[in-house]
Amino acid sequence: MAYSLPHKPSVLIIGAGFGGIGMAIALKKAGVHHLTLLEKAGGIGGTWRDNTYPGAACDVQSHLYSYSFEPRHDWRRKFGTQPEILEYIEHCVHKYQLASHIRFNQPVTSATFDDRTNQWRVVTETGKEFCADVLITATGQLNRPAWPALQGLERFRGDCFHSARWDHDVSFRNKRVAVIGTGASAIQFVPEIVSEAGHLDLYQRSAAWVLPKPDRTFTRFEQALFQRLPLWDRGYRGLLYWKNESRALAFTRFSWILELFARQAIREARRWVTDPDKLRRLIPDYRIGCKRILISNDWYRAVNQPHVNLISDEITNVDETGIVSATGEHRPVDIIVLGTGFRASEFLSPIHITGRHGQSLNEAWSQGAKAFKGISVSGFPNLFMLYGPNTNLAHSSILFMLESQYRYIMSALQALARYPQAAMDVREDRQTRYCQVIQQGLKGSVWEAGCSSWYLDKQGNNTVNWPGFTFSYRFATRSVDTADYQFLRPLAEPPDRD
Known part of the structure; x- marks a missing residue:
């Protein structure tokens, strides 16, 4: 992954998770050193820093859930655990000398495009202000925990926390525990705490x-093969890629395969x-694939434990000592x-982003989030989104998609180099046409089978998923077509940089 940039712009990246770190590496390889990553927390890693609950792990194979340009040969398991994945991200930061570019504890509150200078002005909660030619957002989709709107939750006198903000000081031993939600996180942590909890x-x-x-764990012999035979490692990753890729057909066109x-x-x-009653309630009443499919070897065994009570009744309120369900119990x-x-469909919230003519991103997305190739938004020049x-x-x-976006953004920066001091803004008609094609591609997919999921926004639109193969997305983002953009001159000469 090497790029040549004759003109080296200043770049701000919001977020130091997988997306932001990989983008920073691409920029540094291209010789861009006027580069700053703004991280809201005190450490790197994004979702892999935040989600430290027991049993936290990835549901994509380790060799595929890593950068293609930075393979790791000594993964301990086929599916990486949270500590191991975070360790890998830290390794990348160290190897590519990114630490000096990261500003920690800088939650971004606003980003404003100044059309006089064609620069972005970014302000953080600390009051610090940063300016750059290019703004890249790498906030991810799983960075804001979704707290349920339960009446009286704040009155509860016991310990209460979200799985993405796990309180490791709390002991579950012989305690009465309530877990609200049975999604991807609960599938992993419930089996870890079930034997400790009293009920x-x-x-x-x-x-x-x-x-x-x-x-399963990799043997030392397998790790040695990966290390000493790079082709073996690349071949294994390729096998995983095509095996996973074949499943796209089931989600988008031939959903009968999912049956x-x-x-x-x-x-x-x-x-x-x-337990027949538990079994009945553990079988979904919606089409498989409409919501995220989960993988686990110990979920059913955990729920089957006699001291686990599976409750399907709606929660009406929480009081000082417990939970009241719709039955009044x-x-x-x-x-x-x-x-x-998580609040996955809200994307860049709660950052207030203002583009050309004072338009806010919230206004532009009042009818749902839209972006050209998931990267550029009309009216917001020189703003590029990762995992949009x-x-x-x-x-x-998702790392395959991110690497496709890195290449597209680097191509955009090469295009900008041909128009010094200009800013590129995707044409609204190109964005509209692209988004129509995407929504048309989602029609008939299993995600439109009628269930309620985090893939859908408040308007019921699927603004989250890509409706096809990842290689088709890579082809679509192989380079920037400058005809898709208008290049804007600054209204005033930009100030000299130090």
Whole structure:
């Protein structure tokens, strides 16, 4: 991944997770050193820094959930755990000498485009102000925990925390525990705490389709092969890629294939769950794939434990000592863990972003988030998004999509170099046409099967998922077509840089 940039712009990146770190590496390789990463927290890693709950791990294979330009040969498991993935990100920061470019504890509150200078002015909670020619957002989609709107939750006197803000000082030993939510996080942490808890109430709004996780440790011999035979490592990654890629057909065009996996999930549930009432409520009533498919080898066994109570009743309120359900029953608990996911479809919130003519991004997205190729938004010149609208995947590694976006953004910077001091703004008609094609591609996909999921925004639009193969996205983002953009001259000469 090497690029040549005759003109070296100043660049601000918001976020120091996988997206921001990889983008910074691409920029440094191209000789861009006027580069700053603004990180809201005190450390790098994004979601892999925040989600430290017991059992936290990835559901994409380790060799694929890593940068293609920075392979790791000694992964301990087929599916990386949170500590190991965070360790990998830290390794990348150290190897590519990015630490000096990162400003920690700088939550961004606003970003404003100045058309007099064609620069972005970014302000953080600390009151610090940063200016740059190019603004790249790498905030991710899983960075803001979704706290449920439960009446009286603030009155609860016991321990209460979100799974993405795990309180490791809290002991579950012999405690009465309530877990609200049965999504991707709960699937992982419930089996880890179930044996410690004295009693566990598991509040489930809707069941999840859960498949076995083909996970195991790598042997030392396998790690040695990966290390000493790079082609073997590349071949293994390639095999994983094409195996995962084939699943895109099931999600977008041939959803009947997913029914085979549904039968497998039902067999697993029947194998491990002996309580007929629990079994009935653990089988989803919606089409498989409409919501995120989860993988676990110990979820069903954990829920089957006699001291686990699976509750499907709606929660009406929380009081000082417990939870009241719609039946009027009050269940006393000592600890409440919120496994209620993230505000994935809100993208750059709560940052207030202002583009040309004083238009805010909230106004531009009042009818739903839209971006050209998931990267550029009309009216917001020199703003590039990583992991933006309709770039999420249900079948493969998001890092493949991110690397496609790195290449596209670097191509954009090369185009900007041909127009010194200009800013590039995607044409509204090109953005509209592109988004129409994306929404048309989503029609008939399993995500439109009628269930309610985090893939959908408040208007019911799927602004999250990419409706196809990752290689088709890479082809679409192989380079910038300058005809898609207008290049704007600054209204005033930009100030000299130091």
